[in-house]
Amino acid sequence: MTTYNDFVIRFANVNGSGSASANGMFAKALFRMGIPVATRNIFPSNIQGLPTWFEVRVSEKGYLGRREGIDIMVAMNAETYEEDLASIVPGGFLLHDNSQGGDRRLSRNDINDLGIPLSKLVQSEFEDPKQRQLFKNIVYLGALSALLNIDFEIITGMVSAQYKGKDNLIQPNITAMEIGRSYAHDYMDSPLPIQVRASKGVGDRILIDGNAAAALGAIYGGATICAWYPITPSTSMAEAFEQHASRLRVDPVTNRKNYAVIQAEDELAAMGIVIGANWNGARAFTATSGPGVSLMTEFLGLAYFAEIPAVLFDIQRAGPSTGMPTRTQQADLLSAAYASHGDTRHPLLFPASPKECFDFAASSLDLADRLQTPIIVLSDLELGMNDNLSEPLTWDDERCYDRGKVLDHESLEEISEFGRYLDIDGDGIGYRTLPGTHPTKGAFFTRGTSRDEYAVYTESPEAYTANMDRLLKKWDTAKTIVPSPEIVDGDAPAGIIYYGTTAMPMGEALDRLSDDGIHLDTMRLRAFPFGEAVEAFIDQHEILFIAEQNRDAQMRTLLVNELEIDPTRFISVLYYGGFSISADTIHEQILAYYTDHNLPRLKEVQS
Amino acid sequence: MTYVSKPEVHHPLLKVNEIGLNRRDYEGSVSTLCAGCGHDSVSAAIVQACSELSIPPHRFLKISGIGCSSKTPSYFLDNSHGFNSVHGRMPSVATGANLANRDMYCVGVSGDGDSASIGLGQFAHIVRRKINMLYIVDNNGTYGLTKGQFSATNDLGSTSKKGAPTLYAPIDMVSVALQIGAGFVARSFSGDKRQLVPLIKAAIMHKGFAFIDVISPCVLFNNHAGSTKSYDYVREHTEHVIDADVVLPHEEITVDYEPGTSESVNMPDGSRLHLNKLSNDYDPYDRVKALSHVQEAQERGEVVTGLLYVSRDPHDCHEILDTTDIPLNALEESVLCPGAGKLADINQSFR
Secondary structure (H helix, E strand, O other): OOEEOEEEEEEEEEOOOOHHHHHHHHHHHHHHOOOOEEEEEEOOOOOOOOEEEEEEEEEOOOOOOEOOOEEEEEEOOHHHHHHHHHOEEEEEEEEEEOOOOOOOOOOOOOOEEEEEOHHHHHHHHOOOHHHHHHHHHHHHHHHHHHHOOOOHHHHHHHHHHHOOOOHHHHHHHHHHHHHHHHHHHHHOOOOOOEEOOOOOOOOOOEEEEHHHHHHHHHHHOOOOEEEEOOOOOOHHHHHHHHHHHHHHOEOOOOOOEOOEEEEOOOHHHHHHHHHHHHHOOOOEEEEEOHHHHHHHHHHHHHHHHHOOOEEEEEEEOEOOOOOEOOOOOOOOHHHHHOOOOOOOOOOEEOOOOHHHHHHHHHHHHHHHHHHOOEEEEEEEHHHHHOEEEEOOOOOOOOOOOOOOOEEOHHHHHHOOOOOOOOOOOOOOOOOEEOOOOOOOOOOOEEEOOOEOOOOOEOOOHHHHHHHHHHHHHHHHHHHHHOOOOEEEOOOOOEEEEEEHHHHOOHHHHHHHHHHOOOOOEEEEEOEEOOOHHHHHHHHHOOEEEEEEOOOOOHHHHHHHHHHOOOHHHEEEEEOOOOOOOEHHHHHHHHHHHHHHOOOOOOOOOOO | OOOOOOOOOOOOOOOEOOOOOEHHHHEOOOOOOOOOOHHHHHHHHHHHHHHHHOOOHHHEEEEEOOOHHHHHHHHEOOOOEEEEOOOOOHHHHHHHHHHHOOOOEEEEEEEHHHHHHOOHHHHHHHHHHOOOEEEEEEEOOEEOOOOOEEOOOOOOOOEOOOOOEOOOOOOOHHHHHHHHOOOEEEEEEOOOHHHHHHHHHHHHHOOOEEEEEEEOOOOOOOOOOOOOOOHHHHHHOEEEEEEEEEEOOOOOOOOOOOOOOEEEEEOOOOOEEEEEEOOOOOOOOOHHHHHHHHHHHHHOOOEEEEEEEEOOOOOOHHHHHOEOOOOHHHOOHHHHOOHHHHHHHHHHHOO
16 A cells, blocks of 8 residues: 655764755755655764764654654665664665675565665766765665655756756766666666655745744844854854844945854853843843853843843753753753752743744843843754744734833933832833933943842842842743743643643644543643743643653643642653654653553544 | 942032043942052042043943952942943953944953953953953952952962962963953053053053053052062062053143154044153064063063053954944844845745
8 A cells, every 4th residue: 555745764874974965855855845844863963974864754644743663764874774774664665775785684574675786876977986975865865756756856956956056066966866766767666655745735834943943033033142152952043143144134235234143252251242232232142052051050140130131042952961962852941940049030932843933032032121131942952953844934014122121311311210120110120221321310230249229239138138029020020921821722631731842743642642532631831930821721630741851850840849739740751862752752651641540531532 | 338429519620521521420439449459549540531531421331240350340430331240251241242332432340360260261252352442450469359369360479468479370461462462452550540541541542452451459468578469569570661641633742752752643533542662672563572571571570561562453343243333232123123025035945
């Protein structure tokens, strides 16, 4: 039986061998045929010579999360051949280079062998040894186009587009692709029973990585300054900001920049620059990962206490310490929420798609100005560095930036007295002034030391306590303006809470659970602190799962701690191996809980 | 520490500057540092310099880190915004501030602990970035606020109050600044106001990063015999090379210098930098020679003061980055946001 648009293909390569562009073209070709795809780049913390994998989930149903088991393996790395072979599902396919003959011990009789003499094919066509290496990738891409029935014109069109301006590279690439395609047609049973066909599944969606989307959101949200220090997996966000700003933010007359990017000497300095800029009323952000957040905690405490807006994107990776720098996790939740010494806490945003990376990047700048405090956007490697299918980015031209409570020259003229930390409006947020505004009014001293409502240093217990309490009042204000959770409530007795990229496999996991008679209401948290809707959802559900990608169930801790909830009410669904959580993991853990506890399930399976 | 306000009454004969302000308009709150602290003299010199330059006080930013020196921005320019940041991190905050608003004058005050120990990395990198500011180190060779530990600028063998010698070689901030390429490098002494005030004026008007290392004795913990950062030692071991002053666009040069020893250099804003050579063979435009001169003097236990180096072709970070003339914090939303139409094209590029 032939199946269409439903498989997982994994390319096993050696990094630095030029496979990335061929593999990228493969995914993009299916996307352009309208087929929903999700890509995952599983790469080492290394530049050349170590194993790397590229995985494409193809799903007509639109399931974009990770699924266990590989249907088609393109095994191009001798070093990982054995484990790559083992990861193929029974009945799956192994595409490999059989130029040298294979080791008979490394074979399986429950899978289909797709041997192609890749080395021999390129050897007879290309002279240059480097070209031979690179074009092996293109030859297997050509073979796959025949085996999977990919629209060949789309792929060749992409080659032409990719090498636009380097026309001498176009023909050899197309030749290599045709060699592979002809071989598959002539010597193999093409197409395979697993294949693709044009679809309308993609709709108007785009294929973009979360970091690029976040960078664009920062540009749209009015950020003028990006200060950063290179660290995987956040680097591409700063680089994307610079790349897009160089086109979108240049003065049309003078050609000079309406933005500044500083690659700082470390993460401490990056955060200091962000704070100095925001103190002067320029929107500034930094992008980093867990180790960078650790270094920035001192400055985060300063910005919290001195009440300076700041935006930090934490593109999470597997910790602790250096951990697995090129693997994904959601394990910075607690260290970000309470970053720094003393009684400190910070609002967090949890984007789950590139579109939301864009939206939250823009709104985090508003929130930071409104709340006069650091806002931390917790993305991760899975979302940030992989091309994800996303709703198109949108912007409402009627929208105005919320610059928060800033007194200009005219307002200062009108008031009789200025007190930086006076709570005039009762929302815990004072009015600030920017340096240079007025010759005689509104100047104040910003400091990390205790001060009174007029920003004057004090060690008075009353003044200190009043200030700390006002910060809590501001925290309550934050609860009402951060993004609310996305709730699907069908009056089920059980619910599942999740956030960020754990959303990616959730739809598929819920469908599978539904097939097993388990129906869950869902709450996707989009921000911390938690507002009333979060409390209400928890109150209304008897059984509550929390799915997340860390060992210590950090969201569970945060909910228990912040909402004073009995911890036994939450059942953790956890994965922290470094890949993104799969639908299989969520499905298995919840099913096991229902089985172990003899919980009732719906008898009739609903469609 | 309590906040002490100064009396509002001004001396009737106080001189006013070109914008109608007198010195008192450039002052801050009353210092809470120890009586006789060199840092208070530096603050007074900043007050006088800013007043003489006739720049409105609110056009200054004053930034510091942590330590005795970092408290001093409270004691000058009351109508300026100040930022007492975290230990050793003033350079990054100053960088962000300058990137946000290139029109502000920025005065950073740090100490030897703040800049030569915990903040040495940030110091080095703000020099590299050529942030347009005056960076003063109130250098007393000791951690005053934690009661007298040695700092990294203390000379090898210089003793503590109880007689214990410094065991490690010093970090000379001037040499560091010269080596990394600061456009304006000077050293002065808090006890020499005649030299310090004009240097501060010249440094403020300099385009790019201007550094002044001010030896500023700690009267409580590092002003004894055996210390090389005491008033007495510095007075006895000073080699004064170049005096510098700023002459505003319409001002006349009134000071008479020996012919052949002085020269004027035009500055970008129309004012002139006036140099007076006290040592005939010293060339303030030669960075490499300046560095060896300073190092050789240090070997002899001498402290070279005055303007040590000034670039003939100064640049600042905004030039390097090619940012627009309008301060980034003043750009309108219409300039910042590319709009929905552009976003449609962007979406298309991801299909």
